[in-house]
Each structure stands twice: as C-alpha cells, then as structure tokens.
Amino acid sequence: MNKPQLHILVCASFRSGGDMQGVCHKKGSADLLPYLENEIVDRELDAVVTSTGCLKACDHGPVMVIHPQNQWYARITAEEMIDEILDAVEDGQVAARYLIEETKNV
Numbered sequence: 752m753n754k755p756q757l758h759i760l761v762c763a764s765f766r767s768g769g770d771m772q773g774v775c776h777k778k779g780s781a782d783l784l785p786y787l788e789n790e791i792v793d794r795e796l797d798a799v800v801t802s803t804g805c806l807k808a809c810d811h812g813p814v815m816v817i818h819p820q821n822q823w824y825a826r827i828t829a830e831e832m833i834d835e836i837l838d839a840v841e842d843g844q845v846a847a848r849y850l851i852e853e854t855k856n857v
C-alpha cells in the first residue's frame with residue numbers, strides 16, 4: 752500500500768453516537784465533500800479525504816485541515832475556496848487568507 756502525500760480532514764461534527772451535530776455540519780461541511788473529491792481526482796493529487804468528529808475549532812467552522820502541512824482552514828463554505836486552497840497546495844504555498852488566525856504561526 753502506498754501512503755498518500757496529502758491527508759485532508761473535513762470536520763463533519765460527528766459525535767460519539769455517530770450523529771452529525773455541531774457548527775461544521777450545520778454550516779454544510781459535508782456538502783462540499785463531493786466537490787473536494789472530484790477536484791482531487793481532476794488534479795491528480797495523491798490525497799485522501801476524511802470526514803471527522805469535532806476538530807475543537809468550532810468557532811471557525813466549517814474547518815478543513817491539510818496534512819502533513821498542518822494547515823488549518825476556517826469557514827470553508829464554497830467551491831471557490833477549495834479551488835484556492837488546492838491551488839496553493841499544488842504550488843507548495845498556503846491560502847493564507849483562509850487560515851485560522853491562531854494557527855498561522857504555529
């Protein structure tokens with residue numbers, strides 16, 4: 752098995768009972784998953800996407816995290832935002848204006 756170069760986490764607000772509750776889910780985080788998956792295929796990125804439980808950054812939801820870069824993005828609600836973030840990743844850059852402020856220098 753080859754390990755992917757990128758692991759993209761999208762908060763789906765899963766709780767211990769499996770219910771999707773919380774800010775990210777309520778603001779539509781799961782709605783962007785098909786677009787994100789399609790973009791990964793179209794761009795031929797070596798990446799996997801995981802929908803997660805609460806990432807403990809609810810005030811910034813919907814939250815998306817890209818590893819191994821450890822980039823934490825806030826309020827991801829539109830396809831254009833995903834495009835900009837993936838463009839930056841492909842260029843080895845950061846889409847700084849979407850980063851969670853507290854994570855910019857960490």
Ligand code: FES
Pocket residue numbers: 762763764772773774775776804805806807808809810812813814
């Ligand atoms: S519900 Fe997404 S960070 Fe808490």
